[in-house]
Amino acid sequence: MFGILRPCRHRLPGDLAKTWLAHLCGLCLALRDDHGQFARTVTNYDGLVISALVEAQIPAAARRTAGPCALRGMRSASVAEGSGARLAAAVSLVLASAKVRDHVEDGDGVFGLRPVAGAARKIADRWARQGGVTGADIGFPTAVLLDAVGRQGELESGLGLGASVLTATEPTETATAAAFAHTAVLAGKPGNVAPLSEAGRLFGRVAHLIDAVEDLDADAAAGAWNPLTGTGTTLIEARRLCDDAVFGVRLALAEADLRDSALVHALLVHELGVAVDRAFRVHGMSVHDVPPGGWQRPGPPLPPGGYQQYRPPQGAPGPQGPPPPPPHRHGGHRKPSSCLCWRWPTLEIPPKRRGVVLGCVACLYECGTCQMCCRDPYPGPWSGKPRESCDCDCDCCSCCDCSC
Numbered sequence: 001m002f003g004i005l006r007p008c009r010h011r012l013p014g015d016l017a018k019t020w021l022a023h024l025c026g027l028c029l030a031l032r033d034d035h036g037q038f039a040r041t042v043t044n045y046d047g048l049v050i051s052a053l054v055e056a057q058i059p060a061a062a063r064r065t066a067g068p069c070a071l072r073g074m075r076s077a078s079v080a081e082g083s084g085a086r087l088a089a090a091v092s093l094v095l096a097s098a099k100v101r102d103h104v105e106d107g108d109g110v111f112g113l114r115p116v117a118g119a120a121r122k123i124a125d126r127w128a129r130q131g132g133v134t135g136a137d138i139g140f141p142t143a144v145l146l147d148a149v150g151r152q153g154e155l156e157s158g159l160g161l162g163a164s165v166l167t168a169t170e171p172t173e174t175a176t177a178a179a180f181a182h183t184a185v186l187a188g189k190p191g192n193v194a195p196l197s198e199a200g201r202l203f204g205r206v207a208h209l210i211d212a213v214e215d216l217d218a219d220a221a222a223g224a225w226n227p228l229t230g231t232g233t234t235l236i237e238a239r240r241l242c243d244d245a246v247f248g249v250r251l252a253l254a255e256a257d258l259r260d261s262a263l264v265h266a267l268l269v270h271e272l273g274v275a276v277d278r279a280f281r282v283h284g285m286s287v288h289d290v291p292p293g294g295w296q297r298p299g300p301p302l303p304p305g306g307y308q309q310y311r312p313p314q315g316a317p318g319p320q321g322p323p324p325p326p327p328h329r330h331g332g333h334r335k336p337s338s339c340l341c342w343r344w345p346t347l348e349i350p351p352k353r354r355g356v357v358l359g360c361v362a363c364l365y366e367c368g369t370c371q372m373c374c375r376d377p378y379p380g381p382w383s384g385k386p387r388e389s390c391d392c393d394c395d396c397c398s399c400c401d402c403s404c
Helices: 016-035 037-042 048-057 083-106 114-137 143-157 165-187 190-214 216-222 227-231 235-255 262-281 356-368
Strands: 063-069 075-080
Touching: 016 037, 016 048, 016 063, 016 075, 016 083, 016 114, 016 262, 037 083, 037 114, 048 083, 048 165, 048 190, 048 262, 083 114, 083 143, 083 165, 114 143, 143 165, 165 190, 165 227, 165 235, 190 216, 190 227, 190 235, 190 262, 216 227, 235 262
Parallel strands: none
Antiparallel strands: 063 075
């Protein structure tokens, strides 16, 4: 739950963009108020969905006026507050703690250095403790999140070719289901616990699968375990699982009693679908490459490294024709722009991770040379993964008028 949902302002019609920003800023300020300035570093786009879900179920939105912020152009703003923002903060802290521990255990980048690893473990312990304190204040047991994260490594070690990839996604599904379900408890809507738990479970499935797809090349280069190659799951199967989960989220939200579902629907239906498209497009797959739901991959599990070359046997229903070419190794497509210094940092496959300092330099450089608006895709400053430009020419539907 860290950056899967990255809505473009063109895809949030009406006042939804302002409402989305209100929840993002509310999450940031909830972290600051309860745990200090440093805790604000775990602010993330996906965590604000928790705050939005609580607000969608209560009679009136809880708002406060926040002072000027550099990220808002030094303007004040009306931001979300209350139990929804605090629940989002608790979940973000605990999941950030787990993510840092995972990097330390894998020795990723600078986390492989002993002094950095030691400091990172202390930070992870502190965030887990802080998330537990906030969770206890609002009646949410963060132990369910920690238990799910703790089971992940042991569970993955027992999986092999032919195993279901959904076994690997189960801990993530359990954690997100618990967080989504507690929004109904905070809102005083016990009837929403079941449908929101189901929506959260499926959201966690998509999040885990997208992460696996995005890390395929990097994990292969590093010799690390990946849920898809480790279980022999093809991209076609993974895409079908994601599409089914997105549809399931839509059905679950339709069953929930929501006062105002516009933003939640935009994020958990439309933006979740966009996130799936974005993840698979890097590997040259589009929605047209997914065969009908009844078609299953015949034969034994695909060996690791063979997922990109796989095509259904002749005569079997499936994708027709070669896939579209993947993004350019070193650049990506450039939108019309007067920028001249847009080629650094390079977009490499597999993605090249950068440390904290170099990532900050890359971020400032990309902002200063308009790459985040003019280059599509541009490399993530820290992760090196392809990111979509925010200045897109969207032809998007209006969530308020759509037929779904």
